[in-house]
Amino acid sequence: MNDTVQNTVKGFLRIGQTVSVLASTGISWVAGDRPPPPRLLRQTFERLGSTYIKLGQFIASSPTFFPPSYVEEFQYCLDQTKPLPFTVIQRILDEEFGDRLSEVFSHVDHVPLASASIAQVHAAKLVNGDDVVIKVQKPGVRNILVTDLNFLYAGARILELLAPKLSWTSLSGIVEEIQKTMVEECDFYKEGQNLDEFRAFLNATGNTDVVVPKHYEHASTMKVLTMERFYxxxxxxxxxxxxxxxxxxxxxxxxxxxxxxxxxxxxxxxxxxxxxxxxxxxxxxxxxxxxxxxxxxxxxxxxxxxxxxxxxxxxxxxxxxxxxxxxxxxxxxxxxxxxxxxxxxxxxxxxxxxxxxxxxxxxxxxxxxxxxxxxxxxxxxxxxxxxxxxxxxxxxxxxxxxxxxxxxxxxxxxxxxxxxxxxxxxxx
Incomplete structure (x- = not known):
């Protein structure tokens, strides 16, 4: 089964999972479990996983787009999530680096420094002895993001057609903005470039009092970002x-x-x-x-x-x-x-x-x-x-x-x- 077919199947499964969670929420509502709408939405987002947790954080930081009651409620949609077992992280590292892994890293700590909705961070050491941190993208995150956000975009477009008065709020435009932001966060090549560009800016301005972590390009991929460890x-x-x-x-x-x-x-x-x-x-x-x-x-x-x-x-x-x-x-x-x-x-x-x-x-x-x-x-x-x-x-x-x-x-x-x-x- 090629990657396109696999991604399509996973996409349909993800839509099915989303519909199941939404149906469960609806049944609970009918049965009398009726928290305030902002809290209900936050709790539903947390059940739906990584995309919706990131969406919750977007809502929390975007009072230009969302009502105050929702912005306030989604302050509780924290970025810290349950860490993945190191066996999963090890498998991702093996997939990304293959036979090169032992030539790049001499050690990777099994206990994460942090775990967020998109990635998990571990301390590590390169073969040359440099202390680094590695930001490892969680499996399937990008495909889940794309599937979820396409689903949301379609829903927003339908809602705008059914309720033309919502055109001023441009729900589909908001979803497009969220999609651009989130998908960019999944591109660790881009984040590595941001590090390099900011360092070049500091060098160009002669600023030696401010630093950004060194980006180790040879130890980074689309799903793994390796950076100098700061103390x-x-x-x-x-x-x-x-x-x-x-x-x-x-x-x-x-x-x-x-x-x-x-x-x-x-x-x-x-x-x-x-x-x-x-x-x-x-x-x-x-x-x-x-x-x-x-x-x-x-x-x-x-x-x-x-x-x-x-x-x-x-x-x-x-x-x-x-x-x-x-x-x-x-x-x-x-x-x-x-x-x-x-x-x-x-x-x-x-x-x-x-x-x-x-x-x-x-x-x-x-x-x-x-x-x-x-x-x-x-x-x-x-x-x-x-x-x-x-x-x-x-x-x-x-x-x-x-x-x-x-x-x-x-x-x-x-x-x-x-x-x-x-x-x-x-x-x-």
């Missing part, structure tokens, strides 16, 4: 950071300048700078890890986004409103003055939410951090949408990273002003 702590571990470097504020400024510079000097920006993906290494350098999710700003949109950032720096709410109108898509006339007034009210609310210097425990809890960031982001998006604006996901991704950095500032450098400090490249 350090998350950017929020202030106590340990102080043992690595004498000036945590300078460390944060270094990380922020590298990211700010990437907005204009690199083809993409790191679109997931939560605490786990920014490390302070033992030698004091900053390590950016996990380039599976990146954002790309179209050239035509950058001017409006740049104006939005400048307006924030100047505390000019009218110009912020004007830039938001140019960034978003609208079918109605938007009153700039009204939008500016609402943004100003939101800004005051955000200012009251700033934690004090003693609330460090919040920063060690990634889930709490993500929840608060998304709450603020949802409020900003909701403010725009209340005036008839609909924003591209890239805008939400960009603003979300700014909110992450704002939180790091309040922990590591409470006197730093992100939009006024001349040490930051954003204001130069």
């Amino acid at each position: 350090g702590v998350p950017l929020t571990d202030l106590e340990t950071i102080r043992t690595y470097c004498s000036d945590p504020e300078r460390t944060l400024i270094t990380a922020m300048n590298a990211w700010f510079s990437s907005l204009t000097q690199c083809d993409f920006f790191h679109a997931d700078v939560h605490a786990g993906n920014l490390m302070v290494l033992r030698d004091g350098r900053i390590g950016f890890i996990d380039f599976g999710i990146v954002g790309r700003i179209p050239k035509g949109a950058w001017k409006a986004i740049s104006d939005f950032i400048t307006a924030i720096m100047m505390m000019n709410f009218h110009d912020m409103a004007s830039a938001m109108i140019r960034i978003g898509v609208t079918h109605t006339e938007v009153d700039i003055a009204d939008l500016a007034a609402d943004i100003q009210r939101l800004y005051k609310k955000m200012d009251r939410m700033v934690p004090n210097a003693d609330s460090q425990q919040m920063y060690t809890d990634t889930l709490n951090e993500a929840e608060e960031i998304n709450t603020i982001l949802m409020d900003l998006v909701k403010t725009g949408e209340s005036h008839g604006l609909h924003f591209p996901r890239e805008f939400a991704l960009l603003i979300k990273q700014f909110l992450y950095f704002d939180r790091y500032i309040h922990l590591l450098a409470p006197d730093l002003d992100m939009f006024m400090d001349e040490r930051l490249s954003l204001v130069q």
Whole structure:
């Protein structure tokens, strides 16, 4: 049986499995088990597996597309999943490297460092002695993703035909965006290229204080990504950071300048700078890890986004409103003055939410951090949408990273002003 036939059979089996789970959920609903719709959908997604878990994470990080109640509920759709037995990982390594395996790796730890919906990460050692981590794609994930997302796309198109009023929300367009994002995450060649491109950007800008893991191309395939292993702590571990470097504020400024510079000097920006993906290494350098999710700003949109950032720096709410109108898509006339007034009210609310210097425990809890960031982001998006604006996901991704950095500032450098400090490249 050739691969095409096998994939077709697996596709039909996957559709059958999906229908079975949906039918079971429907029967439970009829029988009286009726949690709130957002919770019901999250629980169903978790039963459906990897594609839907990733879809749940997409919903959690995309308030530009989904209602607040769903964005909040899917914060619980965590990326940590039950690890696969090492026998499965070993089989994948054998399939990917064949007889070369013993010539590439001298050892692979059997206990994973992490297990997510798409891949599992193990520590390993190359034959040359280098310590590495290997990101191993779980079996059948790509085929499941394609099958599930084609199924969702067909359903979205049917729903749009039956309910034309939904055309403004463009459900099929959302599914296409999700498909592009998820399938790209399954392409470890692409993630390896992202690592190489970001390193080239750092070299071109002469930045030796920031590093990304070395990508070992000879030890990588479409389903296995081998990277240099970093030893350090998350950017929020202030106590340990102080043992690595004498000036945590300078460390944060270094990380922020590298990211700010990437907005204009690199083809993409790191679109997931939560605490786990920014490390302070033992030698004091900053390590950016996990380039599976990146954002790309179209050239035509950058001017409006740049104006939005400048307006924030100047505390000019009218110009912020004007830039938001140019960034978003609208079918109605938007009153700039009204939008500016609402943004100003939101800004005051955000200012009251700033934690004090003693609330460090919040920063060690990634889930709490993500929840608060998304709450603020949802409020900003909701403010725009209340005036008839609909924003591209890239805008939400960009603003979300700014909110992450704002939180790091309040922990590591409470006197730093992100939009006024001349040490930051954003204001130069």
